[in-house]
Amino acid sequence: MCFAIAGTLGLIWTGTSGGLLQLRNVPFKVYLFGTLGLFGYHALYFSALRLAPAAEAGLIAYLWPLLIVLMSGLLPSEQLxxxxIIGGLIGFAGAAVIVLRGAGDFSGDALPGYGLAFLCALTWSGYSVLSRSFGAVPTASVTVFCVASAxxxxxxxxxxxxxxxxxxLMGWMSCLALGLGPVxxxxxxxDIGVKQGDIQLLGVASYAAPVLSTGALVLAGIAEPGWALVLATALITLGxxxxARASAKSRQA
Incomplete structure (x- = not known):
């Protein structure tokens, strides 16, 4: 449902901005690649959550920002x-603090779910880094990725x-909000960030997502603020x- 909302709005935006002709000129392999990235990531993620405890599976899936940092070193125009690397590891530690709050021990029975969660991390990091190779493809192509995923x-x-x-009403509005924003x-x-931005910094900064989501729950009165949120914020900010400092040095070199 959220992908359908995103795809519909993307079609409206692309149509009103005169970008539909651009979509016709995008190679099929790009559409296949993008659909596998978006749909594959979410299919693996939700499958992992069915087969393994949510917190532990979520933490494994959240290896993707660190994998983006490491994989980016293989790109010809990037310097790792x-x-x-240290920033990525510290950011991952911060995500672990907040994702694993109240979690139990890792269970051997959930190994299939953990495996899917790791494939999920590989899928999104691979999609993000390889998107750099399609820098000339218009961002409007993401519209087709969303429609195909739906x-x-x-x-x-x-x-x-x-x-x-x-x-x-709250449930339907939440679905609409997801389709407008996170999905x-x-x-x-x-797509713009991974093609044109500082991909290493983008990867490390992505660890802010669990902190922001937990902060939103605190503001909504659903979750209680605590030491875990403060520590995670400090670690992710440090990472x-x-x-950012390493990226600045790379630009000066």
């Missing part, structure tokens, strides 16, 4: 420095999940600062 989600849902519709606009701006 020690500060990027279509593919239907048979997957019918095969593996029980249909539960959003409950009440919508975020993919378009992420991002180290990565």
């Amino acid at each position: 420095r020690k500060g990027h 279509i593919l989600s239907v048979p997957m849902h019918l095969a593996f999940e029980t249909t539960v519709w959003p409950a009440g 919508g606009l975020a993919f378009f701006v992420w 991002a600062a180290l990565a």
Whole structure:
């Protein structure tokens, strides 16, 4: 549903900005690549959550920012420095603090779920880094990625999940908000970032996501503030600062 919202809005934006002709000129392999990235990541992520405890699986899946930092060193135009790696590790530690709050021990019975979570991290990091190779492809192509992901989600849902519709106005508005933001606009701006921005710094800074989401829950009165949020924020900020310093040195070199 969220991908359908994102795809519909993307089509409206692309149509009104005169970009539909650009979509016709995008090679099929790019559409296949982008769809595998978006749909594959989410299919693996939700499958992992069904087979393993959410906190532990979520932490493994959250290796993708660190993998982006490490994989970016393989790009011909990028220079990977020690500060990027250290910053990525510190950022991961910060994410671990907040993701594993109240989690139990890692269970051997959940190994299939952990494996899917790791594949999930590989999928998103690979999609992000390889997108750099498609810098000339317009960001409007993400519209097709979203529409294709929405279509593919239907048979997957019918095969593996029980249909539960959003409950009440709040449920439907939440779905709409997800389609507009985290499962919508975020993919378009992420495409711009990985193609044109500082990909190492982008990877480390991505660890701010669990902190921001927890902070939103605190502001909404759903979660309580605590030491974990403060410590995670400090670690992730430190990691991002180290990565930013390393990026500045790379530009000066």
